[in-house]
Amino acid sequence: MNVKRQDKLATIILYVIAGAIILVLVALLAFILIQGLPHVSWHFLTAPARAFEAGGGIGIQLFNSFYLLVLAMLISVPLSLGAGIYLSEYAKKNWLTGLIRTSIEILSSLPSVVVGLFGFLIFVIQFNFGFSILSGALVLTVFNLPLLTRNVEESLASISHAQREAGLALGLSRWETVLKIIVPEALPGIVTGMILGAGRVFGEAAALIYTAGQSAPALDFTNWNPFYIASPLNPMRPAETLAVHIWKINSEGIMPDAVAVSAGASAVLIVAVLIFNLVARWLGQRLFKKMTSS
Amino acid sequence: MQAYDLTQTALKKFSPEEQEIALSTQNLRVFYGKHEQIKGIDLQFPRYKISAIIGPSGSGKSTYLRSLNRMNDEVSNARVTGKICYRQLDINQRNIDVFEMRKHIGMVFQRPNPFAKSIYDNITFAPKQHGLKDKTKLDQLVETTLKQVGLWKEVKDSLTKSALALSGGQQQRLCIARTIAMKPDILLLDEPASALDPLSTSVVEDTLAQLKTHYTMIIVTHNMQQAARVSDYTAFFYDGRALEYGATSQIFTHPEIKATDDYVSGHFG
Numbered sequence: 175m176n177v178k179r180q181d182k183l184a185t186i187i188l189y190v191i192a193g194a195i196i197l198v199l200v201a202l203l204a205f206i207l208i209q210g211l212p213h214v215s216w217h218f219l220t221a222p223a224r225a226f227e228a229g230g231g232i233g234i235q236l237f238n239s240f241y242l243l244v245l246a247m248l249i250s251v252p253l254s255l256g257a258g259i260y261l262s263e264y265a266k267k268n269w270l271t272g273l274i275r276t277s278i279e280i281l282s283s284l285p286s287v288v289v290g291l292f293g294f295l296i297f298v299i300q301f302n303f304g305f306s307i308l309s310g311a312l313v314l315t316v317f318n319l320p321l322l323t324r325n326v327e328e329s330l331a332s333i334s335h336a337q338r339e340a341g342l343a344l345g346l347s348r349w350e351t352v353l354k355i356i357v358p359e360a361l362p363g364i365v366t367g368m369i370l371g372a373g374r375v376f377g378e379a380a381a382l383i384y385t386a387g388q389s390a391p392a393l394d395f396t397n398w399n400p401f402y403i404a405s406p407l408n409p410m411r412p413a414e415t416l417a418v419h420i421w422k423i424n425s426e427g428i429m430p431d432a433v434a435v436s437a438g439a440s441a442v443l444i445v446a447v448l449i450f451n452l453v454a455r456w457l458g459q460r461l462f463k464k465m466t467s468s
Numbered sequence: 469m470q471a472y473d474l475t476q477t478a479l480k481k482f483s484p485e486e487q488e489i490a491l492s493t494q495n496l497r498v499f500y501g502k503h504e505q506i507k508g509i510d511l512q513f514p515r516y517k518i519s520a521i522i523g524p525s526g527s528g529k530s531t532y533l534r535s536l537n538r539m540n541d542e543v544s545n546a547r548v549t550g551k552i553c554y555r556q557l558d559i560n561q562r563n564i565d566v567f568e569m570r571k572h573i574g575m576v577f578q579r580p581n582p583f584a585k586s587i588y589d590n591i592t593f594a595p596k597q598h599g600l601k602d603k604t605k606l607d608q609l610v611e612t613t614l615k616q617v618g619l620w621k622e623v624k625d626s627l628t629k630s631a632l633a634l635s636g637g638q639q640q641r642l643c644i645a646r647t648i649a650m651k652p653d654i655l656l657l658d659e660p661a662s663a664l665d666p667l668s669t670s671v672v673e674d675t676l677a678q679l680k681t682h683y684t685m686i687i688v689t690h691n692m693q694q695a696a697r698v699s700d701y702t703a704f705f706y707d708g709r710a711l712e713y714g715a716t717s718q719i720f721t722h723p724e725i726k727a728t729d730d731y732v733s734g735h736f737g
Binding site: 266267342343358 | 539544567568569570571574575579581583584585593594597598643646650
């Protein structure tokens with residue numbers, strides 16, 4: 175076989191592999207959307223779930239998912255930024271920072287169900303937070319932090335060393351250089367990573383089953399005082415999220431329209447994650463243009 | 469490879485009455501770990517002149533230059549000993565505010581490294597950080613520095629565009645403009661034209677010649693024609709030592725040291 179034919183064959187094989195992956199993806203997406211979207215209505219998106227009769231919605235679960243996401247990101251974004259900046263800009267290369275990096279890698283490969291059980295023991299039992307949004311947000315932080323930190327570190331490390339020298343040579347301190355030159359330049363990558371992380375958190379179920387709980391008590395959407403027990407903002411209440419809800423309906427749902435609710439909820443979840451991804455790309459590109467004035 | 473006598477040196481000393489000295493080093497040594505890269509260099513750089521540093525690769529030209537504004541502080545295992553005298557002050561001391569010192573001793577690097585910001589922001593960024601907020605003053609600063617490096621006509625209508633869209637030569641001149649916007653005393657230039665095409669190189673060289681009236685410049689270069697063209701004084705480095713230092717015309721026509729002679733005539737090694 176000559177080189178030209180080899181090249182052609184390799185190209186064809188690569189096309190077939192890529193095509194197969196896309197086909198699986200499209201089939202999966204289409205199946206979930208076709209099955210689910212017909213059940214999605216305004217009523218479905220806003221009404222509370224019903225345990226024994228048909229016609230329940232996913233309103234509370236949807237709200238819980240978003241609230242949990244916001245809380246989790248509020249905790250994990252500053253932490254991961256700090257850790258990532260430290261690792262990329264300040265950490266010297268020695269056994270200690272090597273240990274930190276290895277730990278982060280191990281942490282990022284932990285199965286989420288293990289992280290969930292760990293969170294159950296620490297936050298729910300030990301700290302006595304109970305099945306609550308707070309426990310859920312903390313466990314999602316544990317789950318998400320390693321990936322976000324690596325993302326920040328890698329985004330910063332991809333910025334040329336010459337930029338740091340340029341800042342220092344102009345009499346700027348290292349902190350000024352990092353904060354005003356390096357981070358802005360790396361921001362598109364950081365933001366993309368954060369939003370992709372948000373998408374992962376949004377679809378997470380296993381880690382939340384043992385921490386945020388599997389019940390969604392009725393919420394009083396007229397009282398936003400976070401200390402009121404039925405307030406949507408109360409971080410100490412149990413909160414079943416959308417992904418947990420899907421898992422629960424499929425394992426023990428006894429409402430007559432369980433299949434329809436599950437399909438509808440899955441479609442909503444997929445669409446939400448899809449929107450996260452699209453927003454991530456769009457925002458990343460926009461930020462890059464703005465930052466580099468190109 | 470021919471062995472040269474490294475103990476024999478011919479280093480010009482200026483008398484204080486004859487020439488004001490902007491910067492000088494005494495017994496400057498740079499160590500990377502245990503390896504001694506710069507082996508005790510004594511040089512004086514006269515004010516408002518361009519001094520060139522030439523020498524083969526690995527002779528320590530850049531290392532020496534980068535220690536003059538303490539950029540070697542950023543290299544984790546580097547250690548610099550000896551004196552760097554600037555205005556009767558030894559700036560190679562722990563208690564020196566290096567950030568303040570670098571405002572006075574600016575540096576331009578081998579590869580153009582503009583920030584990923586607009587042309588305007590590239591120049592105003594550092595002055596703003598150091599407290600200059602007045603918009604008209606900033607505008608003025610942008611215009612004067614860009615004129616000084618001969619870039620104003622080319623970019624005056626696109627100041628808000630990204631500096632990364634400029635050509636290599638333009639970027640390098642922008643980097644020089646950005647450095648002189650800090651109103652430094654001394655400019656250190658580390659092979660500023662080595663990544664540029666011949667045309668851009670000659671524009672940058674013209675820029676340096678223009679700037680000479682206000683700045684003391686020390687330029688490291690691989691290009692001997694460039695050293696001969698732009699500099700008033702030239703130092704020849706070899707193996708971490710300064711072997712010869714004197715007026716450029718003398719270094720290139722009647723060098724006293726054999727190694728210098730071989731190097732400038734192309735028979736080195």
